[in-house]
Amino acid sequence: MRLFRLAKIVSVSLRFGLDRMVLDADASGRLARIWHLVYFWRGFSEPRAVRLRRALESLGPIFVKFGQMLSTRRDLLPTDLADELALLQDRVPPFPTEQALAVLEGFYGKPIDTVFDDFERTPVASASVAQVHFARLPDGTEVAVKVLRPGIERVIEHDLALLDAAALLLEKIWPEGRRLKPREVVAEFSKYLHDELDLMREAANCSQLRRNFKDSSLLIVPEVYWDWCGRKVMVMERMHGVPISQTPALLAQGTDLTALSRAGVEIFFTQVFRDGFFHADMHPGNIFVHQDGRYIALDFGIMGTLNEVDKSYLAQNFLAFFQRDYRRVALAHIEAGWVPAKTRVDEFEAAIRTVCEPIFDKPLKDISFGKTLLRLFQTARRFEMEVQPQLVLLQKTLLNIEGLGRQLDPELDLWKTAKPFLERWMDEQIGWRALVHGVKEEAPAWAGTLPQLPRLVHQALSDAPRQQAAQQQRLDQLAAGQRQQGWLLALVGAAAAAVLALELYRLFG
Numbered sequence: 001m002r003l004f005r006l007a008k009i010v011s012v013s014l015r016f017g018l019d020r021m022v023l024d025a026d027a028s029g030r031l032a033r034i035w036h037l038v039y040f041w042r043g044f045s046e047p048r049a050v051r052l053r054r055a056l057e058s059l060g061p062i063f064v065k066f067g068q069m070l071s072t073r074r075d076l077l078p079t080d081l082a083d084e085l086a087l088l089q090d091r092v093p094p095f096p097t098e099q100a101l102a103v104l105e106g107f108y109g110k111p112i113d114t115v116f117d118d119f120e121r122t123p124v125a126s127a128s129v130a131q132v133h134f135a136r137l138p139d140g141t142e143v144a145v146k147v148l149r150p151g152i153e154r155v156i157e158h159d160l161a162l163l164d165a166a167a168l169l170l171e172k173i174w175p176e177g178r179r180l181k182p183r184e185v186v187a188e189f190s191k192y193l194h195d196e197l198d199l200m201r202e203a204a205n206c207s208q209l210r211r212n213f214k215d216s217s218l219l220i221v222p223e224v225y226w227d228w229c230g231r232k233v234m235v236m237e238r239m240h241g242v243p244i245s246q247t248p249a250l251l252a253q254g255t256d257l258t259a260l261s262r263a264g265v266e267i268f269f270t271q272v273f274r275d276g277f278f279h280a281d282m283h284p285g286n287i288f289v290h291q292d293g294r295y296i297a298l299d300f301g302i303m304g305t306l307n308e309v310d311k312s313y314l315a316q317n318f319l320a321f322f323q324r325d326y327r328r329v330a331l332a333h334i335e336a337g338w339v340p341a342k343t344r345v346d347e348f349e350a351a352i353r354t355v356c357e358p359i360f361d362k363p364l365k366d367i368s369f370g371k372t373l374l375r376l377f378q379t380a381r382r383f384e385m386e387v388q389p390q391l392v393l394l395q396k397t398l399l400n401i402e403g404l405g406r407q408l409d410p411e412l413d414l415w416k417t418a419k420p421f422l423e424r425w426m427d428e429q430i431g432w433r434a435l436v437h438g439v440k441e442e443a444p445a446w447a448g449t450l451p452q453l454p455r456l457v458h459q460a461l462s463d464a465p466r467q468q469a470a471q472q473q474r475l476d477q478l479a480a481g482q483r484q485q486g487w488l489l490a491l492v493g494a495a496a497a498a499v500l501a502l503e504l505y506r507l508f509g
């Protein structure tokens, strides 16, 4: 089986000249020279990036998804490849409705028309992992039913094994390839794919985000109908809106694009700094706009979480960066232990200055947070910082948000929109608000401890005589030690005095 997989990789690589791409990167290597001699007649008219994209397309939807993920790893890939891979489209033909019905009826254990009213046979959308049908619940509520593609688990396991074999091969034959950590990238991809395979997990994410934005005037999130959900089926409120990419339709429904772009940034920073829970798959297909101007979020397969340490890292770095205080940025990394303590502050500071200073060539409003963070990570990696996956996810999402915001309003001032969030967060971490916040956080724990207090006091008092005896014993030991030390000191003092007297006698006697 493994041999068959390897054969497939080799044949596709040869067809699209991917072998060339790898060997050209190490053109002086012995293997490269032999290879060129053997295959001297082969020439490719298309650029390498196009060949890579076409190879992934020919290998099927999971590889297309992989290419899409790779396109966001601009920290690892050269720009030409990243740009071309971003063109990959995850649109695949829908699977036959009978198969969707078989999955649903197998799960509910009864015919679909007794579960839903008006189950629409034609799917509204179809992607590599799942497809979506509209329907109504028996009480008339309009819903969207997301169903996993039948047999998708097997396809994924097979394709992941293939990808892993390719990554291994790449590592073995191309020393430079090791720097790209291909097997780690495949492992990360595998994690996301497996998460997408569990629709209960996605439903839980959706319901958490909805709770976080319950009374929001900026974002609406569909309600989950848990009684109809399972690992392979998710049923949620059907949302009505215009896809964010359809600018003419947005204008026709009277949406204010400037306000919309600002709201996008605000929603994102609220998710990051207030909740530490953010939507991390913000491609335009997942964002709609309601008639009342609020955003509608869909597709909750990939969510990022941040803890207080991550938030502090982000806030401190962004604030210090915009004040051009690179020393502060460097110190923040060292103090938090992200880069080794032995790192020389001045060297690290200089490296950060080198990558960040050119960014200020532009007006403040045109500066990209996503790119800044990316450059910072690239620099920090050189200083042995292991960048956490949730931060990479955040950086990628930031790029998406910025792209989207600027597409809606080229004049969007990201810094002005984001600054109050960062400052408020910092304010909550230090100062009076932090104290109040800390007390509020701790109070529930006190509620648990307070009733135990009398028992603890009683215990301490009844233990007191025993503890006193133990302390007395320890004091006695210390006193004995001190007495010994005293004798020793006196002895040393007497000896020193004798030596001094002898010396004086020799000098003057």
Ligand SMILES: Nc1ncnc2c1ncn2[C@@H]1O[C@H](COP(=O)(O)OP(=O)(O)OP(=O)(O)O)[C@@H](O)[C@H]1O
Residues within 6 Å of the ligand: 090, 124, 125, 126, 127, 128, 129, 130, 131, 132, 144, 146, 222, 236, 237, 238, 239, 240, 285, 286, 298, 299, 300, 301
């Ligand atoms: N609650 C909903 N209300 C209305 N339409 C929905 C809803 N959920 C999904 N859709 C439609 O189905 C499409 C695909 O949904 P979703 O993105 O969740 O599926 P997916 O399989 O994860 O797709 P992809 O991987 O391409 O993002 C959406 O773009 C939207 O058109």
